[in-house]
Amino acid sequence: MSQESGRWVILLFVVVLAGGALYYKYEVTRPCANPIVYSIGSIDPRFNTNSAELTTDLAHAAAIWNKAAGKTLFTLAPAGGVSVNLVYDDREATAKQGVEITQEEAQLDQMRATIDAEKDSATTPQQATAVNADIDAFNAKTRALNAEIADFNKGAGHPFEEGEFVSDSSGERISVFEFVGTDQLERVLAHELGHALGLGHNDNPDSIMYANNESGNLVPSADDVAALDALCGLRN
Numbered sequence: 001m002s003q004e005s006g007r008w009v010i011l012l013f014v015v016v017l018a019g020g021a022l023y024y025k026y027e028v029t030r031p032c033a034n035p036i037v038y039s040i041g042s043i044d045p046r047f048n049t050n051s052a053e054l055t056t057d058l059a060h061a062a063a064i065w066n067k068a069a070g071k072t073l074f075t076l077a078p079a080g081g082v083s084v085n086l087v088y089d090d091r092e093a094t095a096k097q098g099v100e101i102t103q104e105e106a107q108l109d110q111m112r113a114t115i116d117a118e119k120d121s122a123t124t125p126q127q128a129t130a131v132n133a134d135i136d137a138f139n140a141k142t143r144a145l146n147a148e149i150a151d152f153n154k155g156a157g158h159p160f161e162e163g164e165f166v167s168d169s170s171g172e173r174i175s176v177f178e179f180v181g182t183d184q185l186e187r188v189l190a191h192e193l194g195h196a197l198g199l200g201h202n203d204n205p206d207s208i209m210y211a212n213n214e215s216g217n218l219v220p221s222a223d224d225v226a227a228l229d230a231l232c233g234l235r236n
Helices: 003-029 051-069 090-121 125-155 182-197 222-232
Strands: 036-043 074-076 082-086 163-168 171-176
Touching: 036 051, 036 182, 051 074, 051 082, 051 182, 051 222, 090 125, 163 182, 171 182, 182 222
Parallel strands: 036 074, 036 082, 082 171
Antiparallel strands: 163 171
16 A cells, blocks of 8 residues: 555544544434433422422423423433422412412302301391301401402512523523422423423413413423424434
């Protein structure tokens, strides 16, 4: 082999090696190429949930995207990756207050129905006195509830961000600030996992990636699936 031929062989080897390295780097770092690892972070005890329950809810949320993609996009690890945290602040406090108000309104409705029945059946002065006492108690509870509603409206007068995904110099994390019930928590988690994957918001109110959590839907919409396909290069 001539010296010139040897140079070309070496150059070809270098080009092939560099191309292989670039292809390997692309395959490893491109979206959806490898599962995103997530782990359980901190859980404020005021949420009345624990690590095992959050792990189950996260598994359900991750399965939504895994099923839509036909492959594993998210996987749980004991630590590292995207840390998932339940962060208690005035958003969750206000959400809980709203649930309590709804329950108190239902109790007052039942109390009103009971008083109406008592009034219809009261035939003695003693029964009338008892009815009046119940009416006084009902009015006191109504005034207290109205005051609670006024306080609630002050805090609920602006839209809340139920969760957020952040990627910065300290790492990647999902923080959930507000949820009422398992379905809403799983939807918030699915939404933020979508952001961790690289999905943005879309304009379909039924979508998991819709900006506002207004739907109880836990199935990706056609818009969600189209965005996932485009991001991950699925079904091309």
